Amino acid sequence: MKVRESGMPQESIWGAFFEPASILDALGVDSSVSDVAEFGCGYGTFTIPTAKMVSGKVYALDIDPEMIEATKRKAKENRIHTVETMLRDFVSDGSGLEDESVDYVMLFNILHAEEPKRLLKEAHRILRPHGKLGIVHWNYDPSTPRGPPMEIRPTPEQCIDWAGKVGFNSPRRYDLKPYHYGVVVVKT
Numbered sequence: 001m002k003v004r005e006s007g008m009p010q011e012s013i014w015g016a017f018f019e020p021a022s023i024l025d026a027l028g029v030d031s032s033v034s035d036v037a038e039f040g041c042g043y044g045t046f047t048i049p050t051a052k053m054v055s056g057k058v059y060a061l062d063i064d065p066e067m068i069e070a071t072k073r074k075a076k077e078n079r080i081h082t083v084e085t086m087l088r089d090f091v092s093d094g095s096g097l098e099d100e101s102v103d104y105v106m107l108f109n110i111l112h113a114e115e116p117k118r119l120l121k122e123a124h125r126i127l128r129p130h131g132k133l134g135i136v137h138w139n140y141d142p143s144t145p146r147g148p149p150m151e152i153r154p155t156p157e158q159c160i161d162w163a164g165k166v167g168f169n170s171p172r173r174y175d176l177k178p179y180h181y182g183v184v185v186v187k188t
């Protein structure tokens with residue numbers, strides 16, 4: 001089941017909202033990280049920069065074949081062989097990844113899902129001990145140029161609370177100007 005309000009605008013519009021490399025850097029995505037899973041890769045806005053920064057594989061999951069094709073195409077254009085795209089419904093079917101198989105999970109602009117804790121639990125399952133979960137979301141502010149309706153938009157406090165309830169610890173918050181916040185939590 002596609003997450004509510006998770007459709008994408010044109011790529012040029014979406015891309016203008018972020019500076020992916022600086023966001024990833026702030027959230028601890030670097031060469032000390034080996035394998036990564038990204039739930040909802042979209043156009044690959046974060047997938048490709050991630051693949052350039054980490055030392056292992058990037059599993060890029062999305063339910064939309066167009067998004068998977070866009071991400072695949074970008075990986076090819078960048079001569080990146082470490083991105084594994086997975087056309088998959090991670091809400092209904094999970095990620096399909098093994099227990100404790102990745103070091104970092106990215107839940108970027110997706111935690112306004114109907115059942116956020118279900119995604120967080122799946123992230124927890126596939127992370128290796130001491131692995132990190134990075135969350136990015138639109139600021140809880142109705143003046144952002146896009147983002148899910150305020151009624152379903154999570155606050156950083158909610159994300160931290162939900163993550164704590166499924167077993168994550170050591171939350172840290174980041175201001176990802178101009179429109180987003182970040183949260184990083186650790187599986188201990």
Ligand SMILES: C[S@@+](CC[C@H](N)C(=O)[O-])C[C@H]1O[C@@H](n2cnc3c(N)ncnc32)[C@H](O)[C@@H]1O
Nearest residue numbers: 001002003040042062063064089090091108109
């Ligand atoms: C708002 S976009 C965010 C894309 C990317 N994370 C980013 O921040 O640039 C959400 C993405 O999640 C995908 N998605 C929504 N529901 C999904 C599901 N149940 N399984 C897999 N992908 C899903 C959508 O197709 C879309 O590409």
